[in-house]
Amino acid sequence: MSRPPWSRVRAAVLAGGLTVGVLVGTAACGSAQSEGRPASPSRSPKKLTAFEESQTRLVELALKNPGDGAFSDEKRLGPEVGAGRRGMLQGVYDTDLHRGQSVKVDLACTGRGSVALAVVSGEKRSKTRRASCTDDAPRPVPYVFPVEDGRVQVTATPQSVKGAVGFTVQAVPEDAETVEDDLRADEARAFLPDEESEGINLGLASGSLREGIPGSIVDVKKGQRIRVLAACLGTRSMTISGVSGKAEASERIRCSREVGTGSFELTAEATTLRVELRRDSGATGGAAYTIRSP
Incomplete structure (x- = not known):
């Protein structure tokens, strides 16, 4: 992949x-x-x-x-x-x-x-x-x-x-904690669809849960069907959420030694989609998410 x-x-x-x-x-x-x-x-x-x-x-x-x-x-x-x-x-x-x-x-x-x-x-x-x-x-x-x-x-x-x-x-x-987080983020990203997968890739982000992973704002069309997929590897949990106009959706994912995955779908009600990833306090490891349109 x-x-x-x-x-x-x-x-x-x-x-x-x-x-x-x-x-x-x-x-x-x-x-x-x-x-x-x-x-x-x-x-x-x-x-x-x-x-x-x-x-x-x-x-x-x-x-x-x-x-x-x-x-x-x-x-x-x-x-x-x-x-x-x-x-x-x-x-x-x-x-x-x-x-x-x-x-x-x-x-x-x-x-x-x-x-x-x-x-x-x-x-x-x-x-x-x-x-x-x-x-x-x-x-x-x-x-x-x-x-x-x-x-x-x-x-x-x-x-x-x-x-x-x-x-x-x-x-x-770099320090060992940062390196391990990067490795875990890389492994989490491997569980997500790649650029050659079916559908349109609107965005991808990955990184350390310890340091925090930035959100994304992407351009969409009203009525466009959006799917957000996320994965993590580490400790505690994280929540991935998306908002487009009045349309909202979220998914909570448990992170552990095995890669945890989750996804949600929504229909855009505005011309932009905002995606945020929030981690539990004290969460460590790596995570990744991708925004796709089927």
């Missing part, structure tokens, strides 16, 4: 993108694409099986096109990719980041099992985040971590993963 360009402009923050990819365990990953120095193996590495080779290629392909949306222009470091049975996968990166900024790690894995993901920056180690693997085609999942300084170590530890594991890293010059 195609997505409109993201409104936020970010500056590049990487300084040369030094990467050192290390696979710790029985052997280094021979298929990892980034420059790397393997840990000393305790015994000779085993060749990848045909299944592991195919799973490794699937992960590599997935990481080349993770569907970044808001972050598609940021330089990607890595990938670090390896067979699950070969143990911990690790990358160390030098960036221009400083305390209060963050890294986004896109993780992909196959073959069931799970992966424990953690980041060390400065003297702090992040809380471990866990991802589940499936036999389906891998879809990179983004995880956001705050950093303390420019050197970032990312570690992915496979647990009973029979396929492959891989990740890429992007340095983002």
Whole structure:
């Protein structure tokens, strides 16, 4: 599904993108694409099986096109990719980041099992985040971590993963909360019709519930049928409403870890339509809405 360009402009923050990819365990990953120095193996590495080779290629392909949306222009470091049975996968990166900024790690894995993901920056180690693997085609999942300084170590530890594991890293010059909200807004927007869908697209807006999402005023014709669709991902709830002359409609949507969606329709009674999105106090996450005429 195609997505409109993201409104936020970010500056590049990487300084040369030094990467050192290390696979710790029985052997280094021979298929990892980034420059790397393997840990000393305790015994000779085993060749990848045909299944592991195919799973490794699937992960590599997935990481080349993770569907970044808001972050598609940021330089990607890595990938670090390896067979699950070969143990911990690790990358160390030098960036221009400083305390209060963050890294986004896109993780992909196959073959069931799970992966424990953690980041060390400065003297702090992040809380471990866990991802589940499936036999389906891998879809990179983004995880956001705050950093303390420019050197970032990312570690992915496979647990009973029979396929492959891989990740890429992007340095983002914003705090972790803002980055997570942007990611959630991007995912919410993916649940809405795109520009190629049936009907006329009159407007689209998305952003952070924490910061607030601007309303829209669009030109319409009296008697025109309007449909407004909205989606959110985060906490608490939001209300999307529309007014055209005496015609009014609204929909309340619950936001949670799963994308919540809602819509309403009205017939314009004026030459303009005003759409507003109001969030509950303390709501966090991302949301999006689109205004369409069938």
